[in-house]
Amino acid sequence: MGAEGQGTDPGAMDYRSAGVDLERAERAKEGIRELVESTRDQWTLSGLGSFGGLYQLPDGVSEPVLVSSADGVGTKLKLAFLTGVHDTVGRDLVNHCVNDILVQGARPLFFLDYLATGELEEGVVEGVVRGIALACRENGCALLGGETAQMPDFYAPGEYDLAGFVVGIVPREQILDGSRVREGDLLVGLTSSGLHTNGYTLARRILLDRAGLGVGDQIPGTREPVGPALLRVHRSYLPALRDEIGGSAVRAMAHITGGGIPGNLPRVLPDGLGAVVDRESWRVPDLFEALARLGSVDREEMFRVFNMGVGMILVVDPAELEGLLVRLGDRGEAPWVMGEVVAGSGVSFR
């Protein structure tokens, strides 16, 4: 034991000398108070420091169903550690969670985070929470609570893990559960902003280990250095899609996360239906092509691990396609038809 306790006994142990600093935790809490307060809405009943966060159920939702999801950022966090940029991973986390409930028709009500670290470093917790709070405001949900855990012996110095949890709401009749999907429905893709939060273990091995690049080095075949390219924020599709919920054009949505298109699109298709995806219908972004080339990664493996430029797939009523494409275009999206729903199961590429 290095540091000594506060007692008169020179061998006295205390929590701080054991590696847990409650005073620093208290200061960190003060540092995030304003950030948390900035996300409050009319339904938020509690403030920082209560045992549980209180959120009044909004009025006017008929047969309300709560939709909830838990997620992490994965080893994208390593890029935050390597670059010292800590205020984007929180946005990744919130947006990922929001997308996961959006695909079932829900809009987010509130969010909670779990941040675990070995030793609290001044500024790091605040940076992470700043990103979380910003994304909560962008998505219109309250940062209702969270836990910051000091766990010496668990995390290397300067490292942390981060998990998040969102609760949203949907009127029962507007739930998207795949039951409306029909053979012949069209698949409409929305672009991803980058790797989002999946495939980072493989991407790091390729770029940092095999290619030997540093975070400031340009990725061959792209216009970006490793750090900014890999840290690009996981998009929230809520602004593009919130007004389609309750409409008849979009019959299902799949968020393309771990497992890629083949791992996620079938999750929203009913038994007896599969999908054909035309891989020539879009240009895979340079970043993915660079990863494939530098890592000699098989094409099928690339599509299982990465989103390949497609962050969200909508299953669309063909009769409503044209109107939907116009509306999405008006919201700044560049959607395209990438395939269709067919009898069968799973995803086949053509």
Add this chain to the structure above:
Amino acid sequence: MGAEGQGTDPGAMDYRSAGVDLERAERAKEGIRELVESTRDQWTLSGLGSFGGLYQLPDGVSEPVLVSSADGVGTKLKLAFLTGVHDTVGRDLVNHCVNDILVQGARPLFFLDYLATGELEEGVVEGVVRGIALACRENGCALLGGETAQMPDFYAPGEYDLAGFVVGIVPREQILDGSRVREGDLLVGLTSSGLHTNGYTLARRILLDRAGLGVGDQIPGTREPVGPALLRVHRSYLPALRDEIGGSAVRAMAHITGGGIPGNLPRVLPDGLGAVVDRESWRVPDLFEALARLGSVDREEMFRVFNMGVGMILVVDPAELEGLLVRLGDRGEAPWVMGEVVAGSGVSFR
């Protein structure tokens, strides 16, 4: 890179050789399917594998308010790693979360977990989720979802981190927020089952490092070996207290977690009121005394770090004390009056 990819290129990289095994993840998911299903209730609308978990809002709650909390198990997990016992930490996690919303008057609806590990070990994930599912059933809440993250380079072999999120409900008029507390109210203690989930970094340093004990060695001054003593499950107070919610006897409750009595009791007292706690009113369990002695830990520090045998404190209307004590006794509790609410702030001991 050790293992090679599936392509014909002998230098081809893939996700598995990078350390992420999607097939093993799929098997782990299958292994927990029944456990998750066992927690379903009439309001659970989704099954394993949907992007978000769906939970219909129960009928008959007037002005429903959602109460939510996030928490972890802290370095109590190290005891699970050292002993190979993985099916109790999930119960700690659920019970901790349930207690945190119970003190605001809420009963739990559903729970989600986040489990992050370096390499998925067969049986470990299932063991953890078995504990979570058991505690969910015991507390009457559904295990609505969760995330199991494979994060190579983050966690040492055989180690993992674990976080949980609970959502509960309370009719607005039954919220316990401290506003009913009056000067002269009595403090009633309920026993803890052990360290619960706090103070483990200090306890490990004392018992394992300074005293040099192994997990099978008896703790001097107690009748228990280190492993079982430190792994004892954090109690849920829901069975003892659920029927007091909405009643008039209990005006506030404080869950005694990190920060001990001085750190938690004031969280439920309104401005202008403090508490006097009589430390002679109960016998501190041997485990805590052993920690104090072996670590030469100052008495005040012991009370700031550990629960000292008190897991829950109720703030009680004096006129209703007698009836409450009888009811709690009937539910198997051994409650005692440990102090009172006074003008002032914070906690003073006598």
